[in-house]
Amino acid sequence: MGRGQKVEYGQLRATVIEVSTEMVMAHGSTSLSIRKIAKKIGCAVGTIYNVFSNLDEIILTVNSTTLSELQSRLLADTGQKDDALAALIGLGQSYVAFCRENYNLWSLVLEHKLAPGSTLPEWHQQQVDDLFLLVTRMTAPLVADDNERAERAARVLWAGLHGICALAMSGKLDVVHAESAEVLAESLVRNYLLGLRAEDMV
Amino acid sequence: MGRGQKVEYGQLRATVIEVSTEMVMAHGSTSLSIRKIAKKIGCAVGTIYNVFSNLDEIILTVNSTTLSELQSRLLADTGQKDDALAALIGLGQSYVAFCRENYNLWSLVLEHKLAPGSTLPEWHQQQVDDLFLLVTRMTAPLVADDNERAERAARVLWAGLHGICALAMSGKLDVVHAESAEVLAESLVRNYLLGLRAEDMV
DNA sequence: GAATTTACTTGAACAGTGTTCAATAAAATT
DNA sequence: AATTTTATTGAACACTGTTCAAGTAAATTC
Numbered sequence: 100m101g102r103g104q105k106v107e108y109g110q111l112r113a114t115v116i117e118v119s120t121e122m123v124m125a126h127g128s129t130s131l132s133i134r135k136i137a138k139k140i141g142c143a144v145g146t147i148y149n150v151f152s153n154l155d156e157i158i159l160t161v162n163s164t165t166l167s168e169l170q171s172r173l174l175a176d177t178g179q180k181d182d183a184l185a186a187l188i189g190l191g192q193s194y195v196a197f198c199r200e201n202y203n204l205w206s207l208v209l210e211h212k213l214a215p216g217s218t219l220p221e222w223h224q225q226q227v228d229d230l231f232l233l234v235t236r237m238t239a240p241l242v243a244d245d246n247e248r249a250e251r252a253a254r255v256l257w258a259g260l261h262g263i264c265a266l267a268m269s270g271k272l273d274v275v276h277a278e279s280a281e282v283l284a285e286s287l288v289r290n291y292l293l294g295l296r297a298e299d300m301v
Numbered sequence: 302m303g304r305g306q307k308v309e310y311g312q313l314r315a316t317v318i319e320v321s322t323e324m325v326m327a328h329g330s331t332s333l334s335i336r337k338i339a340k341k342i343g344c345a346v347g348t349i350y351n352v353f354s355n356l357d358e359i360i361l362t363v364n365s366t367t368l369s370e371l372q373s374r375l376l377a378d379t380g381q382k383d384d385a386l387a388a389l390i391g392l393g394q395s396y397v398a399f400c401r402e403n404y405n406l407w408s409l410v411l412e413h414k415l416a417p418g419s420t421l422p423e424w425h426q427q428q429v430d431d432l433f434l435l436v437t438r439m440t441a442p443l444v445a446d447d448n449e450r451a452e453r454a455a456r457v458l459w460a461g462l463h464g465i466c467a468l469a470m471s472g473k474l475d476v477v478h479a480e481s482a483e484v485l486a487e488s489l490v491r492n493y494l495l496g497l498r499a500e501d502m503v
Numbered sequence: 504g505a506a507t508t509t510a511c512t513t514g515a516a517c518a519g520t521g522t523t524c525a526a527t528a529a530a531a532t533t
Numbered sequence: 534a535a536t537t538t539t540a541t542t543g544a545a546c547a548c549t550g551t552t553c554a555a556g557t558a559a560a561t562t563c
Binding site for chain 2: 210212227251252254255257258259260261262263265266267269271272278282283286287289290291292293294295296297298
């Protein structure tokens, strides 16, 4: 078929993702380029465009497995907890730990900006939704009988944890003497949820 | 002096920043390039390198005025409030409003990553510190006698607000039916601070 | 006033980037 | 064996930031 030997579609895709993931993990998101991937695999740039429509699709695919692994981790770490507050604090700690341990891969997820006018692929959006649903389910017991408030709380906590991790990882929280992201995350989750409960008692 | 007419150093710097700011405001951070700036000004690329050492310094300078304007706004909006809780909620609202009204310029601030190994210029770091100090001062009355806790609260609130704005602006909080960043910011600030107070009463 | 030095602008050149596509070569089919 | 189909290739295009030798105009010196 080709000038060289035929490589199976799925196999090549897998190799591209594997190599890309390694590159990002080792040298950060800026080190990723089609030419470098091609060189590392040992094929021409055009060959990669045969199995991925562009670099963005490669990034999206790498990000997809990162999201999967975050979800697995959060599910594993927060499975066996009775106390809803303790469970959510644990969720925050897991999230922070994941960010720490997967700095470059998680940065790739956060840095991704979808082209204006386009939307995320459905399969990718579903992953984000699933992840968020996990948080919503965990906040539900704390604000019984009010689905809207549970969702709002989930959104605030999710965004808040994201903010802590984003600023902590980029060093932008290192004002004077930085506290660890773990301490801040616990403070956020505990006090926000305490506040929600206090609000109920008024 | 030059092949063309001499342009004063400070004047050229100002023009570069002016043009750059316009470009970012109008077409986003990705639209900024040395060549486009040069074309818009009507000079050669090298001329720009005469007054700025590289693109990063241009971005940093644009970001500096953005930070100044954010600080001015926060100071103006939160000046005349007695109630510390109300003042901090107002701060959150101001921050969200600023992000909304200056989306592209604020994105430029957030997207900036300093080259590994280097540190922010002192004058820029000072601006960030000042901004953060503003929040710390406002949290202080709420956790009297404990400077450490006040700082931690400031960090959590600052990071949390950042997370809400970042996710809301990038559309990543649009799960199912998104609530406005303003509502989420108020929920964060109010309940987190309520929680802090509740913690004291235990 | 003329010659020289100094200072600044210029844009081609370099090393990158993503993406496209005509040419090529090997496998599959006739 | 000839033909068709199909995947691979890498040069080419349009960008990017950055550098620097060459050129020019102003300032200085003689």
